[in-house]
Amino acid sequence: MDPPLNVPHRENETVLAEAVTNWMFTRDYVSQGLGIQIVEVGPGYSKLEMRVRPSMTNGHGICHGGVIFSLADSAFAFACNSRNQKTVAAGCSIDFLSSARVGDELCAEAMEQSLQSRTGIYDVVVTDQSGKRVALFRGRSHRVEGEVLKE
């Protein structure tokens, strides 16, 4: 599945991001357990979808903040590992703008804002099926030793 040598650079990067994400996703039992779907990935980018299930609600009957965070955090993880350099979360902040309810189709889109040396900043916007913003997430990544996918 090596891209041919004459594929443009950006396309190669996308192929690499897809391979890394697929590798991570098959081992990411949380993202799988939440029913997260990968819509698109690229260098420094990812877009995920997830449907809110009854098992995702909290004591107020709305989607648990931890579930929304997990969706955003997975999008962040796929975006910051997309260049195959093993990278973990150092810290994150999330602002909850509106409640999500059972049946809502959430979308999380992660975009790289900064990447310098070992540290990156990624913004993730979580929206529902109507396009309404549910949460804004900002993640700080820290690159560690090694690659995700070995040769």
Place this chain on the structure above:
Amino acid sequence: MDPPLNVPHRENETVLAEAVTNWMFTRDYVSQGLGIQIVEVGPGYSKLEMRVRPSMTNGHGICHGGVIFSLADSAFAFACNSRNQKTVAAGCSIDFLSSARVGDELCAEAMEQSLQSRTGIYDVVVTDQSGKRVALFRGRSHRVEGEVLKE
């Protein structure tokens, strides 16, 4: 189960906090699904425990940040609803200090730092079985209309 009239004020508050937390916990399918145990609750306070299971790992083979966040977020929710005034999360930040691994016994302790009008600040410290700090969480709460437990 009404406390007798001569019970000191603080004790009454703890009884109320326990009743509210139990009511919320039985409806909180996320906390239940994660196997979270309530250790202690009181006014503006909660302490929870959770064992890291294989299903909680991410693509790097360590506990998913969303799971650690969910544990802290539940502790925050029980602490900020402990006075029976319906309260939701406005925003949270989390710093990840060390990885948690399968089998680790995590403890999340939430403590109220500030409560004014409708807004509160709660700090949650997540530690493992050796007492090592796994994460520091800070939540901003917003009180909405109504009570959790009706008379």
Place this chain on the structure above:
Amino acid sequence: MDPPLNVPHRENETVLAEAVTNWMFTRDYVSQGLGIQIVEVGPGYSKLEMRVRPSMTNGHGICHGGVIFSLADSAFAFACNSRNQKTVAAGCSIDFLSSARVGDELCAEAMEQSLQSRTGIYDVVVTDQSGKRVALFRGRSHRVEGEVLKE
């Protein structure tokens, strides 16, 4: 200086934002003391500039984080008060991406990300004269009673 009645709605909003910002700026001794210049304001928006002076450095000889924060915080304040509803900061976070040095010309651009009921989220990007990102700031606003400019 009332705008004529046939001015389009957006233009009226910009005129109001400018009037509110000017009123606030003449009373904002911190922004004035830092030599901040207003480049542009509009509904939910502001753009400021500031030159880093020798008096703005810290013990490491680079621009003090508090000065960069103050620039971003002023941009946030002008953006969230731009509709003439008195609004204060509830909380802010800032990530420092690169150092600013004496002589650097910093620009802070604040953009409204969310505004619901009394709460808003504003992102501010601080760049230097080369366009390099110096800091990312996110502010959470809280509307209080009253207007900035009285009739």
Place this chain on the structure above:
Amino acid sequence: MDPPLNVPHRENETVLAEAVTNWMFTRDYVSQGLGIQIVEVGPGYSKLEMRVRPSMTNGHGICHGGVIFSLADSAFAFACNSRNQKTVAAGCSIDFLSSARVGDELCAEAMEQSLQSRTGIYDVVVTDQSGKRVALFRGRSHRVEGEVLKE
């Protein structure tokens, strides 16, 4: 000014923290300009005081958030450089709990929460003369190459 060899370890650390802080403070034109006073420093710790002056107010006539942040940020800087390893701020968050007014005597106390490899977390609590909490600040530090004070 070398401490004698029989001085306990902790005392040596405090002497070092004081020397580093003094060195930084004499070059920190922002802290000096704000009239900040050093009350106490130690390993991973600092306590500062500052009186709110008329020049520190914003367009709403209360102390500018950037000034409160600067006070907290200086406390953070002195705490995270206190072991003489050159350390800068990677990011900070602040929650504003109550307004500060002209004449208020603010105190900022910084306490180390975590220090691992090159990364630390410091909490700073800002209170006024009555002990009321004005702001909660959390800083993330990043150690860079070199020492603050050379031999």
